[in-house]
Amino acid sequence: MRKIISSIIIILFVVVVWQGFVFYSHINDPIRQSESEALRFLKENIDIDQIIVSDYYHGTESFHVFQIADQDGEEFIVWVPHSLDKYVVRQKNEGISIDEVKQFIERELNPKQLISIKLGMENSIPLYEIIYKDQQERLSYYFISFKTGTYLKHYHLGM
Known part of the structure; x- marks a missing residue:
């Protein structure tokens, strides 16, 4: 009887952890998809050699923010709004670090x-x-x- 109860508890624990992972992954899908679309938009408009950092900002308007490098190794910060209708580029050294x-x-x-x-x-x-x-x-x-x-x-x- 003790083995059966222990087995049920272990199985329930595994199911809860698995469902938690699936839930977390499902919640983040729209942000990942939006990031992919923003990156595709960016690559169509800017010559990018490397993406260093990607982040998501949600203020009065949502932005994907990319830190990128060009072929010369020069680093830029690019803000792409959720609407994908424009982008803003600044050299990294134009701002404070x-x-x-x-x-x-x-x-x-x-x-x-x-x-x-x-x-x-x-x-x-x-x-x-x-x-x-x-x-x-x-x-x-x-x-x-x-x-x-x-x-x-x-x-x-x-x-």
Whole structure:
């Protein structure tokens, strides 16, 4: 009887883990498909030698953000909106680096926990979205300009 109960528990555990994986994969399918479409659009319009990083930003408008390199090794950041009707390209060195953003965070924001740093775009302005937990345990969003690192906006969720 003990072996039967143990076997049932193991089988149930395996089924739950398997279904969790299937569910997670199914949820991410639209984002992966959208990324593929954005990449196809980008390759039709820009000569790309290498894709270094790909990310997804969801603000007032959704963007796929690609860090790419051309054949000369020069790096660019490309923002492609979900609508696939245009794109914005900036040389990587036109803006502040991720290391400069991290220095800014430590110096100015003093987070309890840094959650993420993403490139995005709002109102045609390339930006960094910084998500962190502040000292009061609030989930905080802070936005700075990609080009200069100047403050754009922020808000907190929680108490």
